[in-house]
Amino acid sequence: MKSIVCIPTYNELENIGRMIDAIHAVEPELHILVIDDGSPDGTAALVRDRMRTDPRLHLLERAGKLGLGTAYCAGFTYALEQGYDIIMQMDADFSHDPKELTRFLEEIRQQDLVIGSRYVSGVNVINWPMSRLLLSYSANVYTRIITGMPIADATGGFKCFRADVLRRIDLSKIKSNGYAFQIEMNYKAWRQKARIKELPIIFMDRVQGVSKMSKNIVYEAAFLVWKLKLGTLFSFGKR
Ligand SMILES: Nc1nc2c(ncn2[C@@H]2O[C@H](COP(=O)(O)OP(=O)(O)O)[C@@H](O)[C@H]2O)c(=O)[nH]1
Ligand SMILES: [Mg+2]
Numbered sequence: 001m002k003s004i005v006c007i008p009t010y011n012e013l014e015n016i017g018r019m020i021d022a023i024h025a026v027e028p029e030l031h032i033l034v035i036d037d038g039s040p041d042g043t044a045a046l047v048r049d050r051m052r053t054d055p056r057l058h059l060l061e062r063a064g065k066l067g068l069g070t071a072y073c074a075g076f077t078y079a080l081e082q083g084y085d086i087i088m089q090m091d092a093d094f095s096h097d098p099k100e101l102t103r104f105l106e107e108i109r110q111q112d113l114v115i116g117s118r119y120v121s122g123v124n125v126i127n128w129p130m131s132r133l134l135l136s137y138s139a140n141v142y143t144r145i146i147t148g149m150p151i152a153d154a155t156g157g158f159k160c161f162r163a164d165v166l167r168r169i170d171l172s173k174i175k176s177n178g179y180a181f182q183i184e185m186n187y188k189a190w191r192q193k194a195r196i197k198e199l200p201i202i203f204m205d206r207v208q209g210v211s212k213m214s215k216n217i218v219y220e221a222a223f224l225v226w227k228l229k230l231g232t233l234f235s236f237g238k239r
Helices: 013-026 043-051 068-081 098-107 130-147 163-167 178-191 215-233
Strands: 003-009 031-036 057-061 086-089 113-117 159-162 196-200
Touching (some): 003 013, 003 068, 013 031, 013 043, 043 057, 057 068, 068 086, 068 163, 068 178, 086 098, 098 196, 113 178, 130 178, 130 215, 178 196, 178 215
Parallel strands (some): 003 031, 003 086, 031 057
Antiparallel strands (some): 086 159
16 A cells, blocks of 8 residues: 655654654654645755665645645545555654554555544643643644534544545535644545544644744634534535
């Protein structure tokens, strides 16, 4: 099975090189696609340089900071076009432990979507301020109640898709970013009756670089869950 992990980046120069090494230390065959939005710190230049000697690396460069959701969609579209069977996503900032990739790859053999979950067995978040943890946790409770989707952590960004699941989603129609993007993709997979499994992971706050999280991302997600729910009720948002 051809597998690739998509990593969106914006100013991750301190992290991306170490991240690539850490991934290949545990999964030497895994291809890596970096989707960089013109990071002023030269993240893309580092990746480009490494690509000269490493055929497992791929890079999509976009003109400016166009948002996380469309970055993932561009990455997924590229991965589908290139014929990958298993398509993963993770952050560049070591919040997601690359050592877990092996477990995702094992689990996906029996599933269509494997979601790294911080809330499936207690709360597994390290170093987040209480305010952010409460926000994330309650966003998940809210999402679950409104959509009825039985997922404990619908907003996380460490995931593994079977290519077929992504092929059935019209990626060009997805406009959401941040948390909302993760919820929307899970919802669309769930509505397809995909086999979904949550894998407990430990989430660590970033050590290097800065978060691009903002208030708008929260409002966007709060609005989106209603849009998904109502879209399904009136059956105009099936895909
Ligand atoms: N390509 C791209 N990557 C982004 C953008 N915003 C955030 N990222 C990357 O997405 C990942 C998660 O973002 P981060 O700022 O860590 O969000 P947080 O973990 O929710 O605080 C990191 O690898 C970021 O570099 C964006 O607009 N475009
Ligand atoms: Mg982060």
